[in-house]
Amino acid sequence: MSNDPVLEIRNLNVDYGLGDQAVQAVRDVNLTLHKGEVLGLAGESGSGKSTLAYGLTRLLAPPGVISGGEVIYHPEKGEPYDVLALSDANLRKFRWAETAIVFQGAMNSLNPVHKISTQLNDVLQAHEPKMSQHSRNVRCREMLKLVGISADRMEAYPHQLSGGMRQRVMIGMALILQPQVVIMDEPTTALDVVMQRQILGQLIELRERLGFSVIFITHDLSLLVEFSNRIAIMYGGRIVEEAPAATLYRDSLHPYSNGLLGSFPALRGPRRELTGIPGSPPDLKGMPSGCSFHPRCPKAFDPCSEHIPVLGRPATPDGGTRTVACHLYPDVKPVGAPAAASSAASSAGER
Known part of the structure; x- marks a missing residue:
């Protein structure tokens, strides 16, 4: 795996509908996929995972619209460009040849x-x-x-x-067509556990042989812990935590991540009681004030209902490799879109 980026999602926003009636499905998402990496994207149904995938590839069906942000693609040859600024003709060339999607439900x-x-x-x-x-x-x-x-x-x-x-x-x-990026949207949901492991094991083998990068979307965090290099957790349309897979499994910071990890049995070690997460995901038409997870959070306190937490790097020994958006970590260093975005976007406009 390389540290060079192949796909950068910068402050991406996706809405369903227009005007005052628009539903904000994805808000201010920043993610970087590196060459040869498997980036897992986890969260409950309705958290915005598939909307994010269809937004960055411009496959959103109406009334879905991209209301802001950039998706910077780094080709093997040539300058980076913004996928959202491509013409229809260049977009057709980009799909499948550069980025391909394995949709949920093969049938x-x-x-x-x-x-x-x-x-x-x-x-x-x-x-x-x-x-x-x-x-x-x-x-x-x-x-x-x-x-x-x-x-x-x-x-x-x-x-x-x-x-x-x-x-x-x-x-x-x-x-x-040997693309650089493969997006897999819950590709094993309808399969039994044995078949899931066979297909995912084969996918990792193909990635090592062909060198492509993967965005793996699922609600099953146990799969991502086993097969991903890094994991990003989504809730209410936002990234609430991102960390290397082993780090997240061993020491997750966000209470929502803890809840997801407590919802599946451990494969090794002593038995433990499954805790789950009380309540239901938020209604995107009427999001709670402040942190969208606070009505379900066992550690919520006064600021949680008033202010949206900033996604940033925590003041922990491994803070340089992870981010979290939670008021339990008030000293985070905010993570925003890189300053180089404008130059990449301008080159896209010329394509």
Whole structure:
């Protein structure tokens, strides 16, 4: 894994609707994905994880709108540029070739009336039109073999494959153009535990072999602890904590992170009681004042209901590698968008 960034999300804001009736689904998100890294994004349903993914790739369906921020992509060759400023033509080139998405629910993502070979070929035809049919077929067979599927299943329809095989096809489709970034939106939700581990283990093996970076979105924090390099926790549309996976598991700072970690059983060590998190996630149409987690927080005190905590680096020995947004840590050093954003954005406008 490199320290060089491949994708920088800077002060990203996403709304559903316009004007006074707009629902603020993602607020002031700052994240950096490094080359060769697996960045986990965790939180309960409705916390803004998928909205963030669709916003940074400009796949939001109406009435979703990006109301602010930048998404700076660092290509292998050339200058960084803002994905949100790309023209429609350049955006079509960017998708799949530079950044690919494995959507939640492979059966709904694959076209049920077309064979697997047709759907894989469509990606190559759209982005590499000069490639011959024979070369496309060879690439498709190689990619299926890479994700553990026999090449003779190319002529199968999606309903003729198991859930795990369909998910592998989606991963193969995402990797067929060798993108730098792969976004996985809860790709193993409908699969059993054994199949989850097989697919995720294979994904990590492919990442080590091909060198791409991954944003892995899930509500299952136990998966991220095992397979991610870093984990960011979302609640109410904001990042509330970010840290290396091992650090977060061993010493999480935010009470919400503690609640998520207490919601799944430990794989090793003594048995412990599952605590969970009381209450329900906030209604985005009527967010609580101050910290959005304070109505459910066991450690809430006076400032929590009055002021939104700032995401920053805590005054702890490992504060240089993590961030947290909580009034329990008042001495944080705020983390904002880098000053170089304007130069990258200006280069995007020229594309």
